[in-house]
Amino acid sequence: VESKLGLPVLASLPIITERKIKYERIFEQNPQAVFSEGIRTARTGILLSSIDEPHHTLVITSSIPGEGKTTFATNLALAFAQTKRVVLVDGDMRRPSIGKLFGREPNSPGLSSLVAASTPASECIFKVDGSELHMVPSGPIPPNPLELMLSKRFEEALHKLREMFEMVIIDSPPVQLVSDSMVIARHCTGVVFVVKADDTPYQVARNAVKRLRQTQANIIGVAL
Numbered sequence: 001v002e003s004k005l006g007l008p009v010l011a012s013l014p015i016i017t018e019r020k021i022k023y024e025r026i027f028e029q030n031p032q033a034v035f036s037e038g039i040r041t042a043r044t045g046i047l048l049s050s051i052d053e054p055h056h057t058l059v060i061t062s063s064i065p066g067e068g069k070t071t072f073a074t075n076l077a078l079a080f081a082q083t084k085r086v087v088l089v090d091g092d093m094r095r096p097s098i099g100k101l102f103g104r105e106p107n108s109p110g111l112s113s114l115v116a117a118s119t120p121a122s123e124c125i126f127k128v129d130g131s132e133l134h135m136v137p138s139g140p141i142p143p144n145p146l147e148l149m150l151s152k153r154f155e156e157a158l159h160k161l162r163e164m165f166e167m168v169i170i171d172s173p174p175v176q177l178v179s180d181s182m183v184i185a186r187h188c189t190g191v192v193f194v195v196k197a198d199d200t201p202y203q204v205a206r207n208a209v210k211r212l213r214q215t216q217a218n219i220i221g222v223a224l
Contacts, residue, residue, distance in 0.1 A: 001195060001222050004202040005209050010192065010221040011042035013072070024074040024101045028131060036075070042223055043079045046192070049220045057158065057168045057188040059091070059217075061181040063208040064174050067196040070097055072223050073171040076192075081133040084166040087125065090138040091172040091184050093145035098171055099137025102128050110139025114157045115148055121160060134165065149183045158187050175208035185217035194223045 001009050014034050016023060027036045046055060060073040077088035089111055090098035099108060104126060113119035114136065126135050142148050161168045170188065172181035185191050191212060195205050212219055 001224055005193075005195075005206055005222065007193065007209065007219060008045075008221040010045035010223055011038040012197075012224045013038040013042075013068070015197075016071075023071045024098075025078065026071075027075040027078045038223075039072075039075045039079050042072075042076060042192070046076075046190070046220055050190070053189075055190040055220070056162055056166065057170070057190070058220075059170050059172050059181060059185050059188045059191045060194060061172045061185075061191060061208075061212075062174050062194040062196075063176050063200055063205045065095070065177070067174070067194050067200060068223075069174075069194040070101075070171050072192070072194050073169060074098065074101065077133055077169045078131060080167050080169070081131060085134075085164075086132075086167045086169065087134040087136060087161055087165040088128075089136045089161065089168060089170045091149075091170040091180065093138045093141055093148070093180070094173055094178065096138035096141070098135060102126070102135055102137075104135075104137050107140045108137060110137035111157070112139035112142050112145075112148060114139070114160070115151065115153045116142075117153065121164070125164075136161070146178065146180055146183065149180055155187055175211055176204065182212060182215045182217065185212060186215055189218060190220045191217045192220055192223055197224050 062069040109119040114124040
């Protein structure tokens with residue numbers, strides 16, 4: 001990763017093979033696992049990367065689907081929620097998953113409702129049962145998600161979340177599929193790039209990193 005992408009590795013996480021485990025809550029349910037230790041390492045790396053001006057808005061993305069970015073995002077958010085007031089946002093309005101993972105009904109109010117101002121913020125933000133973490137699902141899927149994210153209202157919605165929480169963590173779509181994550185990254189203080197080892201060709205990952213850098217995104221490092 002460091003030689004091919006020119007980025008530091010924040011953490012190396014093991015592939016999870018156990019089927020019965022809830023991937024999105026490993027950090028909480030099995031804090032002694034090697035995976036949970038990797039999440040703690042990533043959390044420390046993120047904190048140390050910006051001591052003077054702490055990151056308050058993080059984007060988690062990857063090159064292509066299936067690299068583990070949502071699993072990483074949910075567990076990282078749970079880790080930060082131990083000491084900070086944190087909200088996890090599902091920024092993938094094309095293939096949303098966070099709402100479903102945490103038991104929300106499809107089309108329940110969320111990010112799209114917050115941006116459209118069709119629902120009060122208090123009805124778009126949910127407390128995750130059994131934890132201190134808050135969550136904003138994607139909300140009803142709009143006809144053109146990119147148009148929504150390019151709007152001034154999207155910027156205002158993020159600003160509102162930043163005022164309410166110490167840290168906003170956004171799970172965004174893969175870079176190679178759509179431009180959404182690059183648009184979101186422009187409004188955020190840092191990006192964590194997730195790569196699946198022995199799976200994603202480095203040329204694909206390198207191209208995704210290049211696209212992010214073109215938007216002046218601040219890529220903190222890689223979770224492998």
